[in-house]
Every structure is written in structure tokens, then in C-alpha cells.
Amino acid sequence: MKLVKAICCALRLSLFAAPFLQPSCALAQTPYLLNAGGFDADAYVSWPVVIAQQKGFFSKGGIQLRAIRTDKAMMGLLAGDLEVANAGVSTALSAGERGANLAIVYVLCDRPAEYMVLRKPLTMLRELEGEVIGVYQVSSTVQLFLKKHLQRNGLDLSTVRFLALGGSRERLASLLAGQSGGTLLSMPYAFRAQQAALKIVASPQDWNKIPWNVIAFRKSWAEANRSTVVKYLHAIQQATAWLYDPSNFNEAVRILTPLSRLDDDTIRWGLRSALDNKVFSSAKPDSGAFQALAGWFAGEGILAKSFNVAPLIDTQYYGLAVAK
Numbered sequence: 001m002k003l004v005k006a007i008c009c010a011l012r013l014s015l016f017a018a019p020f021l022q023p024s025c026a027l028a029q030t031p032y033l034l035n036a037g038g039f040d041a042d043a044y045v046s047w048p049v050v051i052a053q054q055k056g057f058f059s060k061g062g063i064q065l066r067a068i069r070t071d072k073a074m075m076g077l078l079a080g081d082l083e084v085a086n087a088g089v090s091t092a093l094s095a096g097e098r099g100a101n102l103a104i105v106y107v108l109c110d111r112p113a114e115y116m117v118l119r120k121p122l123t124m125l126r127e128l129e130g131e132v133i134g135v136y137q138v139s140s141t142v143q144l145f146l147k148k149h150l151q152r153n154g155l156d157l158s159t160v161r162f163l164a165l166g167g168s169r170e171r172l173a174s175l176l177a178g179q180s181g182g183t184l185l186s187m188p189y190a191f192r193a194q195q196a197a198l199k200i201v202a203s204p205q206d207w208n209k210i211p212w213n214v215i216a217f218r219k220s221w222a223e224a225n226r227s228t229v230v231k232y233l234h235a236i237q238q239a240t241a242w243l244y245d246p247s248n249f250n251e252a253v254r255i256l257t258p259l260s261r262l263d264d265d266t267i268r269w270g271l272r273s274a275l276d277n278k279v280f281s282s283a284k285p286d287s288g289a290f291q292a293l294a295g296w297f298a299g300e301g302i303l304a305k306s307f308n309v310a311p312l313i314d315t316q317y318y319g320l321a322v323a324k
Contacts (some may be wrong), residue, residue: 023083029066032228038086044113044187044274045213049086049253052239061231074216083221084232084279089211090141093294096312097303103222103314104290106215108231111280112145113274115190116202118182119175123152123199131181133167134174138264139301142184147300149202167172187270188262204277206307211281211289222317233321240280249275287313 039046052058053065074095082262086108095102111184122128128150135143143162146245150157163180166169168189174180175198182201215236222229223308242248249271257267274280290309298306 006236011052026315030247031062031066032057033066034228036065036067036081036082036084036086036230037076037082038067040069041256042188042262044270044279045109045254046086047256047271047274048108048236048239048243048280050256050259051233051243051252053241055242057235057238057242058232061235063231063235073204077216077218079216083217083225085216087214087216088141089293090297092214092216092296093303093309094311096309097294097305097307101219102216102312103219103317104211104214104216104285104312105229105314105317106236106280107211107224107283107285108211108215108236109213109279110205110211110283111204111277111279112141112188112210113209113270113277113279114142114184114201114213115144115187115193115204115207116182116206117172117175117185117190117193117244118178118199119178122181125150125199126203127156129159129171129179131154131162132161132179134180134183135162136167136171138162141302144296144300144302146184149206150186157291159211187273188266191266191269194247202280204273210293211225211285214285221288222314225318225320226317229317230320230324234266234324237282237321240282243271243280244275285313285315298310 036049038049038141041047049065057137058065068076068082073082074087074091076082076098077085079094092102096104096293118127122131123218135146137143146162147157148161165174165180168186171180171183171191172185172193175183175193190200215233217229243252252271253264253268257264258270260267286301287310290313294303294309295306297303
């Protein structure tokens with residue numbers, strides 16, 4: 001309990017107007033200040049949110065976003081320190097399993113933009129037999145995707161060992177040092193791996209579509225602030241459509257490069273991959289897809305048990321946002 005209070009206190013103290021979330025046009029009215037938690041602009045899952053702010057889609061709806069980069073967004077949301085969270089699906093389902101008063105209202109990304117990379121001199125998946133495979137942690141979504149992909153390609157999982165190495169930065173370092181045979185890497189680190197002549201053997205097109213990253217509100221807050229939720233989702237939909245318009249590609253690169261603190265080549269490569277592989281979603285949340293994930297996660301130990309996810313998935317706001 002003390003730890004939870006400390007984290008919540010830290011969230012309250014550290015909420016700030018992030019550089020990439022400054023309003024891009026003046027408002028004639030006082031905007032609604034929406035406290036949000038999730039990923040920064042260096043993560044592809046945040047790009048529709050960044051574009052929604054920078055292109056003025058939020059401000060047109062009378063919303064100003066105040067954001068904090070945190071991996072405790074769901075905790076901050078449920079504690080009342082945040083109104084909205086951009087969170088990984090496993091985090092959202094874990095909260096739902098514990099009975100959280102949660103409304104998952106939108107799927108930001110329905111395919112992980114992750115790349116499977118091998119150490120030198122490996123070039124083929126079958127060469128991973130007998131190797132160590134790096135993951136963020138054992139019993140994680142990264143590990144599950146790797147397991148399924150390896151099984152689908154005929155590898156005997158009893159011949160490999162999954163080792164928790166941390167984030168993409170640490171996993172890439174392990175590959176370069178020859179301490180592991182393969183791993184999944186996020187976009188900027190996959191680009192660096194490619195520059196280092198490591199072999200990429202799987203990309204976003206190889207993963208099944210699933211609700212990967214979601215937008216969630218506290219259910220009671222969303223019901224009391226329906227108009228704000230709808231305007232927020234409408235802005236995200238506009239931003240997603242804007243990103244998919246080929247004529248906006250170069251402008252998107254110019255917006256994302258300084259805010260992500262990544263170089264132009266990395267953003268250009270990553271954004272092109274994300275768009276070509278249809279990573280960003282504009283589809284209605286599908287309860288069946290979430291239910292299948294809950295069963296899969298429970299079978300693999302990420303959730304303690306499967307449960308009925310239908311009460312978590314609230315599509316009314318999506319429908320109203322589409323109709324705007």
C-alpha cells in the first residue's frame with residue numbers, strides 16, 4: 001500500500017506539459033485539460049496521439065493534453081491521477097482481471113511493430129536451436145509472440161532458452177555481444193540492428209493482428225464525461241487517417257523526428273514500416289479478439305485466469321466518434 005501511495009504521489013508531482021504535447025493553435029475557448037499517461041514520441045504506439053496534438057485535432061475539440069511518460073499509466077489511471085491511459089493490452093487485461101473499473105474504448109495499434117533479429121553470423125530461424133533468446137521478461141507478450149512464431153516455423157522450443165534481458169536497448173546489446181542468439185526489437189533498435197548488419201528474419205507483417213495498444217478510461221469517469229471521451233477518440237481517428245495519407249508522410253517525419261529525439265533516417269524507416277504494415281488501427285474494438293487474448297494470456301501465465309472481458313470493452317464512444 002505504501003508503494004502504491006508513493007507511485008501515485010510521484011505521478012501527481014510529475015505530471016507536466018510534455019514538449020510534444022503543446023497545443024499547435026490558439027483556442028478561442030478555455031480547453032479541457034486532460035491528464036494522460038503512456039508512451040513518449042519515441043514509441044510508435046504514441047504517434048497518432050502526437051499527431052492529434054501537433055495538427056490541432058485535439059484543440060479543435062476543446063482538449064489540451066497534459067502527458068506523463070510512465071510505465072505505470074494504468075496504476076495512475078485507476079488511482080485517479082490520470083483521466084486516460086495509452087497502455088499495452090496485457091496491462092489493461094491484468095487490471096480487468098482484478099476487477100478494475102475500466103473502460104477500454106479504442107485500439108490504437110492492432111499489430112506490434114516488432115522485428116525479430118538474429119546475432120551474427122546467424123541468418124535463419126532454424127539456427128536458433130540451442131541458443132538463448134532474449135525477452136523483456138519471461139511470461140511476457142514478447143515471449144509469447146516469439147514462441148508462437150518459432151513453433152509456426154517448426155522449431156523445437158525445448159532446444160531454446162528464453163532469458164529475461166530487459167528492454168530493446170539491453171536485448172540489442174546482448175545480440176551485438178554474441179550473448180544471445182535472437183530477440184524481438186522495437187523499431188529504433190531494429191533499425192540500428194540492420195545498420196550493424198544483423199539479420200532481420202521477421203517484421204510486423206509476420207504477426208497476427210491483435211489489440212496491441214489500447215486507450216482506456218475509468219468507466220465512471222468516461223460515463224460522466226462522455227463528450228470529452230468522444231472528442232478525444234475523434235481526434236485520434238483524424239490523426240490516424242492523416243498519417244495514412246501518403247501526401248503527409250514527409251510532414252509526419254518532420255513532426256516526429258525532433259519530438260522523438262530520434263534521427264530522421266530512423267523515423268523515416270520506422271514510420272514507413274508502420275504504415276505499410278497497417279500498424280495503426282481505426283477499427284471498432286472487438287470483444288472477441290480481447291476474449292481470445294485473455295484465454296491465451298491465462299494459458300501462458302500472464303493472467304492468473306481467463307475471465308469475461310465483455311464488460312471492459314465499451315464501443316459506444318467509438319460509434320459516436322465515428323459519427324461526428
